Amino acid sequence: MVSELMLQQTPVNRVLPVHEAWMERWPTPGDLAAASTGDAVRAWGRLGYPRRALRLHAAATAITERHDGVVPAEYADLLALPGVGDYTASAIASFAHGRRHVVLDTNVRRVLARAVGGTEFPGTSITRAERDVATALLPDDEATAATWAVATMELGALVCTAANPRCGSCPLADRCAWLAAGRPAHDGPPRRAQAWAGTDRQCRGRLLAVLRDAEGPVHRSVLEATWSDVPQRERCLASLLDDALVARTGPDTYALP
DNA sequence: CAGTCGTGGTA
DNA sequence: TTACCAAGACT
Structure with a gap:
């Protein structure tokens, strides 16, 4: 876990x-x-x-x-x-626990998208049809299903990778719809790249890193020195406090909870 | 359902 | 150097 x-x-x-x-x-x-x-x-x-x-x-x-x-x-x-x-x-x-469950992570979704669907990548969110395919393929026997779950995930993580898949050593090579189709490139809109520079996520990470690396409580001035955009810094510090990732230990000091 | 939430490795 | 991620969860 x-x-x-x-x-x-x-x-x-x-x-x-x-x-x-x-x-x-x-x-x-x-x-x-x-x-x-x-x-x-x-x-x-x-x-x-x-x-x-x-x-x-x-x-x-x-x-x-x-x-x-x-x-x-x-x-x-x-x-x-x-x-x-x-x-x-x-x-x-x-x-x-060896139970029988459909384990549908990004690796398994990619394996099924290629082997069954014939497309390079799965969609942004799990669809009903996608889950139905995974359910239909899951072995009935509990122990075998548990093995299947590990196997399909590992296949996606080690062989049927997002970039540069090793189709030459794939056990599904002779029955993969995507490979049979000549490994067509992903069409449709490119998946949105996650912005980073200047985002709240970067600001929060910067603030939390200061507190994480500090021995004890940190004065407000130290946090202020790590991010110049005042409104954004205040907003992020407030959200960290709201998330209980940071605690106020005094009028002008902060620390991990 | 789309947006948000960290980080550091890799092409 | 920049772009793109990597075994999701939560709102």
Whole structure:
């Protein structure tokens, strides 16, 4: 569960060392629940999307209170946890508990888009038809379904990659609709690139990095020195406070919660 | 449903 | 150097 939360939109290579340290420090949900959210945010390091650290902490608390400290195996119970959406609930139920679930992440979606749909990339959002295809392909046997879930994800992550897919070593090469069609390039509107420079996300990241790397409370002047656009800086600091990623420790000082 | 939310590697 | 991402969730 910890790795799945960390892997949401974050490359495996970056997650590995953080995950290892995290699990050594907080081996059980109860251990994490007993820690402060500030420690969780700091241990999250530079994985990005730090609200995931808060959600994981909140999930650990919920598991401790509602599930006797044991990560539930039921999809509905998992889905009810903070930071756990359809993908993560299915992944935990399937990978950790061997349950039969459609695990539809970006890798699997790409594999199905190519092998079945004959297109290079899936759409921006999951469609009903897409889920129907994935459901129809899922093996009936529970154990086999769990293996299928891992296998299709790995296929997408290691072979049927977004850029430079290794069709030469793909086990589906002889039945892939996209390959059979000559690997036609993605048509239609280009996927919107996410802006970064000058955005609130960059500003929030800059502010939080200062607090994360600081020993204790930080004076307002230090935060002000990290971002020149005053209205934006104030807006971002307010949103960080609102998200409970930052706490006000005095009239002019701030720190991790 | 589209917008928002971090970060650092890679072509 | 810039563009484009990488095992989503939430609003």
